[in-house]
Amino acid sequence: MAVSHITPPLQPVTLADYEAQSREKLEPGIWAYFSGGAADELTLRRNTEAWQSLELWPRVLRPLTGGHTKLRLAGRELAHPILLAPVAHQKLAHPDGELGSALAAAAQGAGYVLSTQSSTPMEAIASAVLDDPGRGPLWFQLYWQHDRAFNLALAQRAQAAGYESLVLTADAPVSGARDRERRSGFTLPTGMGSVHLQNLPAPSYQPSETYCAGLPAHAPCWEDIAWLQERTPLPIWLKGVLHPQDALQAKRLGVAGLIVSNHGGRTLDTAPTTTRALPLIARALEGGLPLIVDGGIRRGTDVLKALALGANAVLIGRPAMHGLAVDGALGVARVIRLLRDELEIAMALTGCRTLDEATPALLSPS
């Protein structure tokens, strides 16, 4: 019998392994789209470095029996604090696309946030996962459009489909200067557009005008959030908040929670890392709002550090896309599982039985 000498690719054991393997799978333009950031990519690079540079101060000999990663968030009990961030155009990574990611998230008890710029209709995702008793929250991310009525219609459609919250992204009134992506010549392939924006009425401004000339027509403002709150029963989370003053304003407005985020370094380059913004926001709000953080989280130790800095939960963006590119839904499920396993190891090694025990004292011995 012939013996095969083909070595199968190594089973990835870290999120970085998935990243490396996905780079081999994706064509260069698509790789640039998923992995790139804005301008000189300083924020993008600092995002991962910032988590790495924080040190954990382990406590020893603490009782660990009965430990778990459960938490309460948005009125639900979650198995662990990892949710998948909204990421546009997921079918670019793999034909399984958003459906694959959402099924993987549900199977792993992780929350899923569907992007406005999804390549799969929101109803298809909802009907695939809503009945799963072990799933995490299912939320719809809203990129505010120039037509208020259109935004409301999207919110109502999400509510009717079974989405439990809206995530309004506030940090991208325009796309960042994504130089790497432009250099690669990346354009969306035909048929890969945002399915939810197909019937969007044409804007009243000319696309040829400067960014600023067109902006007042579609960039969301605080009044738009208030306007939407009055018309939808869905809780609204604000994503992309970094400044403590904005966090306080959001709290006064009565939003459901904040996602402390610099959009994974894809919007304003040199914006601070979320390791810096999160503790400032947590201190300003004094526990007044639930906080989720994202940007550069690649290890279970990063998740634990995020909780120690004041987050209730984390989002991961690119790592899920790396898993999706390598192995479709299965790859996403493994990425979530790896991160959760690493979190549990980090908890045990720092003497944390439950997530509540991840306090700032983990990061500083004083």
Ligand SMILES: Cc1cc2nc3c(=O)[nH]c(=O)nc-3n(C[C@H](O)[C@H](O)[C@H](O)COP(=O)(O)O)c2cc1C
């Ligand atoms: C390819 C790509 C597409 C994204 N699309 C969206 C989007 O549609 N809506 C949104 O609010 N954020 C979007 N984001 C930002 C993510 O939700 C998240 O904030 C970021 O990826 C977190 O950083 P990480 O990738 O280092 O985990 C996107 C990020 C990437 C990498």
